[in-house]
Amino acid sequence: xxxxxxxxxxxGLNTARTAPPGVLVVMGASGDLTSRKLLPALERLSRxxxxxxxxxxxxxxxxxxxxxxxxxxxxxxxxDAGPGWAEIVKHSRYEAADYVDSSTFTKLKSxxxxxxxxxxxxxxxxxxxxxxxxxFAEVAGGLGEAxxxxxxxxxxxxxxxxxxxFGRDLESARGLDxxxxxxxxxxxxxxxxxxxxxxxxxxxxALRFANAIFEPLWNRRYIDHVQITVAESLGVEKRGGFYExxxxxxxxxxxxxxxxxxxxxxxxxxxxxxxxxxEKVKALRAVVIPTPEQVLTDVVRGQYDSGWxxxxxVPAYRQEPNVDPHSHTxxxxxxxxxxxxxxxxxxxxxxxxxxxLPKRLTEVALQxxxxxxxxxxxxxxxxxxxxxxxxRIQPDEGVALRFGAKxxxxxxxxxxxxxxxxxxxxxxxxxxxxxxxxLLDAMVGDPTLFIRTDEVDQAWQIVDPILExxxxxxxxxxxxxxxxxxxxxxxxxxxERDGRQWRTP
Numbered sequence: 001x002x003x004x005x006x007x008x009x010x011x012g013l014n015t016a017r018t019a020p021p022g023v024l025v026v027m028g029a030s031g032d033l034t035s036r037k038l039l040p041a042l043e044r045l046s047r048x049x050x051x052x053x054x055x056x057x058x059x060x061x062x063x064x065x066x067x068x069x070x071x072x073x074x075x076x077x078x079x080d081a082g083p084g085w086a087e088i089v090k091h092s093r094y095e096a097a098d099y100v101d102s103s104t105f106t107k108l109k110s111x112x113x114x115x116x117x118x119x120x121x122x123x124x125x126x127x128x129x130x131x132x133x134x135x136f137a138e139v140a141g142g143l144g145e146a147x148x149x150x151x152x153x154x155x156x157x158x159x160x161x162x163x164x165x166f167g168r169d170l171e172s173a174r175g176l177d178x179x180x181x182x183x184x185x186x187x188x189x190x191x192x193x194x195x196x197x198x199x200x201x202x203x204x205x206a207l208r209f210a211n212a213i214f215e216p217l218w219n220r221r222y223i224d225h226v227q228i229t230v231a232e233s234l235g236v237e238k239r240g241g242f243y244e245x246x247x248x249x250x251x252x253x254x255x256x257x258x259x260x261x262x263x264x265x266x267x268x269x270x271x272x273x274x275x276x277x278x279e280k281v282k283a284l285r286a287v288v289i290p291t292p293e294q295v296l297t298d299v300v301r302g303q304y305d306s307g308w309x310x311x312x313x314v315p316a317y318r319q320e321p322n323v324d325p326h327s328h329t330x331x332x333x334x335x336x337x338x339x340x341x342x343x344x345x346x347x348x349x350x351x352x353x354x355x356x357l358p359k360r361l362t363e364v365a366l367q368x369x370x371x372x373x374x375x376x377x378x379x380x381x382x383x384x385x386x387x388x389x390x391x392r393i394q395p396d397e398g399v400a401l402r403f404g405a406k407x408x409x410x411x412x413x414x415x416x417x418x419x420x421x422x423x424x425x426x427x428x429x430x431x432x433x434x435x436x437x438x439l440l441d442a443m444v445g446d447p448t449l450f451i452r453t454d455e456v457d458q459a460w461q462i463v464d465p466i467l468e469x470x471x472x473x474x475x476x477x478x479x480x481x482x483x484x485x486x487x488x489x490x491x492x493x494x495x496e497r498d499g500r501q502w503r504t505p
Contacts, residue, residue, distance in 0.1 A: 021054035022124030028131035029059025070094030105146035137179035144183025197434030240322035302332035307483030334491035
């Protein structure tokens with residue numbers, strides 16, 4: 001047994017845990033999210049023996065269905081399930097209900113108490129809101145009115161997990177926050193963004209704070225600029241109706257991008273627990289909120305035209321199902337942000353995200369300053385670029401370092417080489433799925449990888465001025481770009497006017 005002290009930065013992220021006896025109540029249980037993500041994640045937790053014997057799922061949705069119908073849905077969602085899944089399915093139940101009817105929650109309370117008696121649960125309850133965002137406030141209020149927001153005993157817990165989006169703008173986000181807090185304490189609310197459950201997002205923390213060689217360089221003295229890219233090769237597929245109400249700024253920038261940005265910017269936390277969340281909020285508070293004039297010059301919005309994606313001809317966004325043929329919804333956003341603190345002052349952060357780009361990837365690229373004096377001639381170093389550290393978050397998860405080296409041979413030529421570490425080949429351990437990790441965290445009461453209310457608010461404060469400028473009637477062009485390219489030429493001009501250029505992943 002090791003005598004080494006526990007590392008406070010990692011003990012809160014230990015995955016060798018088991019959920020306490022309890023019930024997971026899924027509101028919106030007949031939806032795609034439940035079948036495609038939540039139920040498979042629960043089965044994997046069962047297979048890893050991280051769910052207790054006294055555990056069941058209580059599904060709630062408007063879709064007419066009985067207990068046996070829901071159990072069949074659970075079975076169909078995981079066709080290759082392990083032996084423990086059948087036992088969980090056997091005890092699970094379903095309530096067909098209307099979320100705005102107060103009697104729904106009275107009946108839910110009775111069914112929940114009966115189920116807890118049946119499986120021997122002391123009363124731990126996790127309510128997962130997999131509904132449409134429009135009913136988040138109503139469901140939370142109904143749970144509160146029925147007394148389901150309080151644990152039945154002092155030794156048990158009640159938690160509320162809600163999916164993004166957390167509002168459509170700053171005002172609606174604050175309204176939702178107030179509605180949730182009328183029934184639930186902040187310590188009970190777990191705002192889930194599956195990006196934070198990805199293994200390689202967590203490895204941003206490990207790379208930064210478990211390696212002495214990086215921290216001294218992670219600042220304005222050595223880094224010239226940072227690029228964050230979240231690219232999708234797919235179009236809107238069958239989500240045209242939803243995307244028309246969201247757009248790339250709401251769908252990706254306000255949540256996924258801001259999470260990655262905060263982890264890149266943040267200072268070393270004293271411990272995991274609330275330390276990471278405290279530092280993320282402090283980092284976002286240092287981001288300079290863009291003025292309307294800066295939005296016009298430092299933000300580019302675009303929309304994909306027809307083109308070719310992975311060798312297949314694809315339609316323009318306006319030709320997609322359920323999309324307005326005259327739509328001005330953005331499918332691409334590029335922007336430059338500045339950070340006003342000691343570590344990052346003067347270092348621009350270039351962000352781009354879009355659909356129908358050449359490939360699917362998420363990465364953070366830190367480009368270092370050029371050497372102060374290059375001793376080689378131009379002919380000897382014409383292929384040499386500044387050093388870069390690239391954190392690949394998906395799909396080929398890993399870390400790459402670009403540096404200069406001599407080309408073998410009689411002549412003296414220096415060019416870039418890549419030192420590349422892939423998580424897939426470096427570790428034999430199977431990484432848990434993001435929902436698998438986050439569901440377990442919620443049930444055991446670990447809030448580290450969930451988003452706190454002040455972080456949601458700060459992210460919206462950065463994004464809201466952009467939305468307001470776009471909707472103000474000012475001349476904000478919507479740039480077109482061919483599907484299968486890296487975005488509109490205006491995005492290239494945004495970074496090139498500073499003497500820089502986008503990476504080609």
